[in-house]
Amino acid sequence: MADWNLGMGTLSEANLNGLAVMLDNAKCGWKQLATAAKDQPRFRCSESELTNCSLQVLNCTGSPGRFLLDMLAERGCTLAFLLQCLRKMEHHQAVEYLTTAVEQIQITVQPQAQQVLEGSRVVLSCRASGPPALGYQWFRGKEEISGGNAPNLVVPFLTVAEQGHYICRVNHGEKFIFSKWAHVRVIRSGNSSSEASSTFFSATSGLRITYQPKHQTVSEGEAVLLQCFAEGNPPPQYQWYRNKEPLASATQPKLKIPCVTTADRGKYYCRVYNLYHEFRSNEVSINIGPSSMYDANWKPDEEDGSIGPTRQLSNFYATDKVALLIGNMNYLHHRQLRAPMADVHELTNLLRQLDFKVVSLLDLNRQEMHSAVTEFLLLLDRGVYGLLYFAGHGYENYGNSFMVPLDAPASYTSEHCLWVQSVLQRMQERETDLNVFLLDMCRKRNLNDDTIPQPGPWKVTANIVFGYATCVDAEAYEVNKDDLSNGIFISYLKKRLMEDEKVTVMLDRVGEDMGQCRITQGRQALELRSNLSERRALTDKIQSTDCPVTSARNLQWAIAHVLPESRTLEFECGVKVQLGFAAEFSNVMIIYTRILEKPKDIEHCTAQLSDFSEDLEIDLKHTNQESLLEVGSILPIAECLPQPEVPKLYTRLKALQRLKKELTFTVCLHYQYSNLEEELQERQTVSIGKPLVSKLNLHEPRVPHCSSSSSFEFNSSSLTESSMMAEGLGEPSGMSSSSTSATTCWTYYSNPGETSEVPPSTKVNLPEENLDTDECQPLSAGKSLPCTRVDDISYRFSNMPDFHSF
Known part of the structure; x- marks a missing residue:
């Protein structure tokens, strides 16, 4: 058998040239191979090296593909890694060519000599290993047998004329190999009684494994x-x-x-x-x-010669990786927070780079959080890594953590919140290989709540990791600076999250980093709880499968991340307006409008959006603005859009999970002819269906089912039935800003039940002074979410679709 661990240098010149010819194209060629090879740092090509590849076309015999293959060979690229890259870029022709060049045809089952009675049925078998789609040809002597093009040659009624020596030729392209000769001999019934008797027994009652x-x-x-x-x-x-x-x-x-x-x-x-x-x-x-x-x-x-594993522990893998991130900021009855949006945004970007299927949601009420968790549980299954992050208000009583929804009353209790331990229990029932909870919220006692919920029986597992942004009976803080803010926890987590370490080791290092920050000492300390017995890391690779469960999970996730297609509207005056769509979060969408064409006699025109579906609460300040910053978005415009063409007006739509019907709006074109002073208008109504997470109808209650039916329920006798329907996902108790100035200031996740009307003098641990934050400056959120052209990339779940029109 072929040794795929050999270097590319073992390929012949003819094979290298053949691969180069297949790679010298723009659609699926050497550029895509260079991108696929970036998985291994030593095979990454610099910009100058890629330029040198491109310049090869200036030579009469130059080949960019061959130049790249030679570079990879010099760096020790193996045949196995080259094959992996070709499969990743879906270059099927090159995969087959390389496999044929490397794999050697080897006969694994040889045809066997036989002696049978005349008229009996004979089966000759020949099987081989090697490249895919091997061909078989059977011969008797030098004569090819008609129809003998399968591993098994069947002769239904053997005659004397058909006895002789048989051989099989196994081929793939120009490569071939012959089996051993098998002599088939016919025994006539007129032979000696002993020979006939022996042969008759073999033909009538014999049995042989072939x-x-x-x-x-x-x-x-x-x-x-x-x-x-x-x-x-x-x-x-x-x-x-x-x-x-x-x-x-x-x-x-x-x-x-x-x-x-x-x-x-x-x-x-x-x-x-x-x-x-x-x-x-x-x-x-x-x-x-x-x-x-x-x-x-x-x-x-x-x-016994069987294949078995060595006893050296090594890398783990996941059958899939999914994450649910929730950030609650705009509370109805409690301090409004600033950090959760930037925190969810940062974490979303990092997890996508680790191939997580990420569902990121902002500002959910109790029902929406419960429904979101229910849908999240549907994405979990055996072998999957599940991660749940919550940023917002929260509390902890008697070892039980609770996430506070957006609509929780001022004096909330567990009846109004989501119970973290119950969510974890439902995750455990999905038999995941790793469950990670990151709770960026306060853990102060809630004096309004004296309930001690009792979870049902737990399975004995060793796959749970809890990362609390702060320790018991303490607040979690955020740093506010200008219009961007990060929580302390995420400020340090984002620096360590990509490390290829066991998840508990990575979080330990985050805690050590936080401990070095002078302004957090004595205020906030990371707490880690874990029973993880294996060296599982968030960086573990995904071993994709074709299981029906995996396909269903992919479909379930994809349903919540479909953006409307870009479209062009033509108005009677001759103006053409383009509509484009971008996803900032799973429930936040950006719509932009720009003028594609206008007649020469029209001096000025703009296209504005209005009359949105009644289900959405539209903030007029976030509609029809000239920049993403003005609509409250943190998408980086410079990275998302081609220059110098920039969309004219932006509109940001939040809380798409509350959309009950298709999203409709009006495009109002304002234009003015050069020879007229009066401004004219034309209108068109547009319907774009239910974009992103709105398809999941999170506003609808989920009926609890048993865990075997892949749904979510609460079985704690201490919680009311109404709270059971509401519990699913939770938010950490939040951080609030004590000042809207551009100076850096400290706020904290307020205590449960605390309202903004409480005088500052009555609040505990609420520092109002400015603090030096040089030791924990949050990174700019404006560069955290890479935006790519959907048309230019293969669709995969780690790529969140952004602007669809380009």
């Missing part, structure tokens, strides 16, 4: 196929066993497991039998690897 099952090493979620073929008369029957126990309904020559899990790991064999004989196939192993438990280094077992 193909043995093979050891399998696969990743969790992949398909497994075990095969065992036999021939005999009467025809053989089959029964598969796992760990010496018969498998129900596994009575065919092929045993297929479409979506393998760790429960399928074990020893397998097949019992083959007919009326007269019974045989057992070789016992083989199904191993899950490179597994979530062992290294990718697999070697034969010394005892």
Whole structure:
């Protein structure tokens, strides 16, 4: 078999040139290969190196693709990594070419000599490993057999003329290999009685296994196929066993497991039998690897030759990674906060870079938070990494944490909030491999609430990580500076989140960093709780699968992240207006308008949006503004939009989760002819369906179901039925600004039940003085969310769609 760990230098000049020809194109070529190779730092190409590749076209025999391949070879690129990159960029032709060039055809099952009675059925088998789509040709002597183009050659009624030496030619393109010769001899019924009797027994009651099952090493979620073929008369029957126990309904020559899990790991064999004989196939192993438990280094077992893992622990993987981020700021009855928007924005950007499917939501009431958690739970399953982050008001009583929704009354209790431990329990029931809770909220006691909720029975697991932004009975703070703000926790977390370390180690370092900040000492300290027994990290790679569960999860996530397509409106006066759409969060959308064309006699025109659907509460200050900053957005305009063409007017729509019907609005065109003083108007009504998270109808109650049906419920007897329907996601108790000036000032997540009318003198630990924040300056949120052209990238869940029109 081929060794894919060899370097690219082992490829012949002809093979390298053949690959270069396939890569010398703009659509799926060397540029895309250079992008795919960036996964490994040593294979990253600088701008000057990519320019050198481009300049190769100036030479009469130059090839950018060959130049790049030579660079990768010099840096020690293996054949396996090259194949991985070609698959990632979906260059199927190059994948097949490289596989053919590297894989050697090898006969695994040779045809066997046979002696049978005249008129009997004969089956010759030849099987080979190597490149995909191998071809087979059967010959008797030098004569090719018509129709003999399969691994099995069947002769239904053997005659004397058909006896002789048979051979099979296995080929792939120009490569081929021949099997061994197999002599087929015909025994006539007129032969000696002993010979006839012996042959008759073999033909009528014989049984022989012609193909043995093979050891399998696969990743969790992949398909497994075990095969065992036999021939005999009467025809053989089959029964598969796992760990010496018969498998129900596994009575065919092929045993297929479409979506393998760790429960399928074990020893397998097949019992083959007919009326007269019974045989057992070789016992083989199904191993899950490179597994979530062992290294990718697999070697034969010394005892039975089966493939098994070495005992050296190494990297883990996830079958998927999903995150729900909630930031509550504009509370109805409590201090309004500033940091959650910037915090959710920063964390969203970082998690997407780690290939998390991120749902980011701002300002949710109780019902919306419950529904959001219910939908989030649908994205969780065995092997998935789940992360839930909350920024806002919160409290902790008797070891139980509660997240405060936007509409919580002034004197709220657990009945009005979301119980963190119950959410975690529902996550555990989804059998995830890692559950991470990051709670950026206060943990002060709520004196209005004396309820001690009792969760149901917990499963014994070792996959939970709690990261509290502050310790018990303390506040969580934010730093406000100009119009941007970050919480202390996120200010330090974003510097460590991308580190390839066990998640608890990474959070420990965040806590150490926070401890070095002079202005937080004695006010806020990170607390970490964990029972994680494995070295799982947020940077772990995803081993994608074709399981129906995975496909359903992808669809469920994608439904909440569909933006309307850009469109062009034509008005009677000849003006053409373009509408574009961008997603700032999963429930916040930006609409921009610009004039594409206008007749020469029209001197001035603008297109403004109005008359939005009644479901949305529109802030007129955030409509029809000339910059993103003016509409309250933190999307970086310089990175999102091509220059020098810049959209003329922006409108920011919040709280899309409350949209009950399709979103409609009016585009009002104001224009003026050069020879007239009067301004004219034309209107068009536009309907864009239900964008982004509005499709999930989070405003609707979710009926609790059992965990097996992938839904969410509360079973605590201490909570009322109404609170059960409301609990799902929670927010940390928030930070408020004591001043709107541009100077940096401190605020804190207020205590539960505290209102802004309480005089400052009665509040505890509310510093009003300006503090030096040189040791914990928040990074600019304006550069945290990369915006890319959707048309220029392959659709993947780590890429949030932004402006659709370009």
